[in-house]
Amino acid sequence: METTLRGVGVSHGVAIGEVRHMGTAVLEPPAKQIPAEEAEREQARARRAVEAVAADLMARGNLAGGEAQAVLEAQAMMAQDPELIADVERRIAVGSTAERAVYDAFASYRALLAGAGEYLAGRVADLDDVRNRIVARLLGVPMPGVPDSDEPYILIARDLAPADTALLDPTLVLGFVTEEGGPTSHSAILARALGVPAIVALPGAGELGEGTEIAIDGSSGEVFVDPSAEKRAALEADAAARKAAPSASSGPGATSDGHTVPLLANIGGPGDVAAAVEAGAEGVGLFRTEFLFLDDSARAPSEEKQTAAYRQVLEAFPQGRVVVRVLDAGADKPLEFLTPADEPNPALGVRGLRSLLDHPDVLRTQLTALARAAEGLPVHLEVMAPMVADRADAKAFADACREAGLHAKFGAMVEIPSAALRARSVLQEVEFLSLGTNDLAQYTFAADRQVGAVSRLQDPWQPALLDLVAMAAEAGRAEGKSCGVCGEAASDPLLACVLTGLGVTSLSMGAASIPYVRTTLAKYTLAQCERAAAAARATESADEARAAAQAVLSGE
Ligand code: PEP
Ligand code: MG
Numbered sequence: 001m002e003t004t005l006r007g008v009g010v011s012h013g014v015a016i017g018e019v020r021h022m023g024t025a026v027l028e029p030p031a032k033q034i035p036a037e038e039a040e041r042e043q044a045r046a047r048r049a050v051e052a053v054a055a056d057l058m059a060r061g062n063l064a065g066g067e068a069q070a071v072l073e074a075q076a077m078m079a080q081d082p083e084l085i086a087d088v089e090r091r092i093a094v095g096s097t098a099e100r101a102v103y104d105a106f107a108s109y110r111a112l113l114a115g116a117g118e119y120l121a122g123r124v125a126d127l128d129d130v131r132n133r134i135v136a137r138l139l140g141v142p143m144p145g146v147p148d149s150d151e152p153y154i155l156i157a158r159d160l161a162p163a164d165t166a167l168l169d170p171t172l173v174l175g176f177v178t179e180e181g182g183p184t185s186h187s188a189i190l191a192r193a194l195g196v197p198a199i200v201a202l203p204g205a206g207e208l209g210e211g212t213e214i215a216i217d218g219s220s221g222e223v224f225v226d227p228s229a230e231k232r233a234a235l236e237a238d239a240a241a242r243k244a245a246p247s248a249s250s251g252p253g254a255t256s257d258g259h260t261v262p263l264l265a266n267i268g269g270p271g272d273v274a275a276a277v278e279a280g281a282e283g284v285g286l287f288r289t290e291f292l293f294l295d296d297s298a299r300a301p302s303e304e305k306q307t308a309a310y311r312q313v314l315e316a317f318p319q320g321r322v323v324v325r326v327l328d329a330g331a332d333k334p335l336e337f338l339t340p341a342d343e344p345n346p347a348l349g350v351r352g353l354r355s356l357l358d359h360p361d362v363l364r365t366q367l368t369a370l371a372r373a374a375e376g377l378p379v380h381l382e383v384m385a386p387m388v389a390d391r392a393d394a395k396a397f398a399d400a401c402r403e404a405g406l407h408a409k410f411g412a413m414v415e416i417p418s419a420a421l422r423a424r425s426v427l428q429e430v431e432f433l434s435l436g437t438n439d440l441a442q443y444t445f446a447a448d449r450q451v452g453a454v455s456r457l458q459d460p461w462q463p464a465l466l467d468l469v470a471m472a473a474e475a476g477r478a479e480g481k482s483c484g485v486c487g488e489a490a491s492d493p494l495l496a497c498v499l500t501g502l503g504v505t506s507l508s509m510g511a512a513s514i515p516y517v518r519t520t521l522a523k524y525t526l527a528q529c530e531r532a533a534a535a536a537r538a539t540e541s542a543d544e545a546r547a548a549a550q551a552v553l554s555g556e
């Protein structure tokens with residue numbers, strides 16, 4: 001029978017498909033004792049699991065080919081290492097369960113590897129993956145990490161970290177549902193980038209049975225479990241109608257009276273460029289470079305690897321603007337080699353620019369790679385720092401850019417309320433501002449982006465957030481410098497009109513949103529946008545602000 005659950009819709013569209021759960025990262029089986037007569041059976045169970053995992057890894061290797069095949073085959077060999085298996089059997093013989101024996105045997109092997117020089121230490125993550133696969137098989141729970149599926153599915157997770165999402169095969173993911181997360185969590189951002197529907201902050205999501213058929217509506221936040229044929233047909237028809245609307249739109253972003261507002265794309269790497277170009281992006285307003293760092297969180301990618309990736313992006317927008325954000329590690333995007341492991345409150349700790357200033361070599365390599373990538377290209381390269389708190393931060397970043405010989409515009413993201421409050425002073429050091437409304441909301445309302453329970457406070461329509469946007473935009477105007485928005489706020493077509501009315505000079509968003517924003521902006525004059533902005537700021541809540549702007553723009 002059909003049942004309906006409701007979360008917060010964060011990426012529009014409808015998807016119908018089977019549930020696949022994201023496996024939990026680390027499975028620690030309980031340390032319980034088994035009677036001696038069960039040891040032999042338990043040892044056989046362990047051997048079968050090891051063999052099945054090794055065979056699965058080999059099969060995946062065959063399918064993948066190339067470098068991936070070598071890695072997967074090496075993992076299969078790790079699983080079958082005779083010393084490891086002997087250790088597992090010894091542990092079972094003295095009373096361990098198969099899963100606990102595997103867990104403990106891998107732990108001692110891991111300690112050996114970790115202390116055995118840089119190359120072997122780098123294999124620790126592969127070993128952990130093998131262990132997790134064997135333990136998951138023995139426990140009969142989903143494999144850790146992204147689902148092993150060849151068929152398209154709807155992904156269910158507690159929340160998705162950038163490191164998880166980097167491993168997803170976008171052609172298989174029909175949509176997301178997460179228990180945690182708000183409208184600006186990475187699950188939401190990724191879903192919009194992929195153009196798939198997503199729902200966050202749905203408390204019961206983890207209990208949906210693996211393989212259950214569900215339909216999700218990313219606008220209303222509804223999840224229909226075992227949808228009826230009529231419901232499926234109605235949702236499909238609705239989705240098709242919504243999708244058809246903006247496809248005709250093209251050209252630069254502008255209000256109906258010709259006030260231009262460049263519409264730029266948020267990307268995570270060269271792989272996102274094609275969609276951006278297809279959506280008619282006028283450039284890139286936010287290149288989140290941390291995605292290049294996620295393959296191996298133990299070290300930074302080489303200067304050559306970075307140069308090649310940046311060049312691919314720069315070449316795609318020959319005359320356009322490309323705004324690259326230097327590495328924003330920490331908090332929800334931790335990197336082993338940069339992020340302190342023991343911070344009591346990582347979102348308020350050493351993240352973003354703070355960690356780069358603590359590791360000047362990492363910043364220097366990135367800036368040098370950018371300088372090399374831009375050599376000889378006519379592109380307008382702009383480079384900005386995340387998490388700038390004050391003028392001193394902005395100066396430190398601009399100095400580092402100059403020292404690296406970078407010919408680009410240097411900018412600061414406004415993600416911390418102090419930077420919005422003192423935007424004119426920040427602009428004494430840099431040439432542009434870019435409002436990261438996701439973090440700006442998080443820090444303004446003291447509401448963690450990853451916590452579903454406070455997602456109400458992540459709503460970018462909050463008048464207090466609009467006030468801070470207005471302050472930064474006004475500072476830009478006063479200093480004759482640009483102030484764009486690259487947070488998720490820019491992807492809401494109605495809010496994009498309000499932001500324009502507040503004076504922001506460009507809007508950057510996931511490529512899939514660009515046609516919708518372009519079409520909506522083109523319906524109104526700048527003066528209408530300004531009136532909508534003033535009406536929204538005059539209210540007391542996000543809902544009221546949305547309604548007030550809507551009323552002005554629809555001429556009520
Ligand atoms: C933001 O905070 O608004 C932003 C654009 O950066 P990220 O979402 O990557 O933190
Ligand atoms: Mg941010």
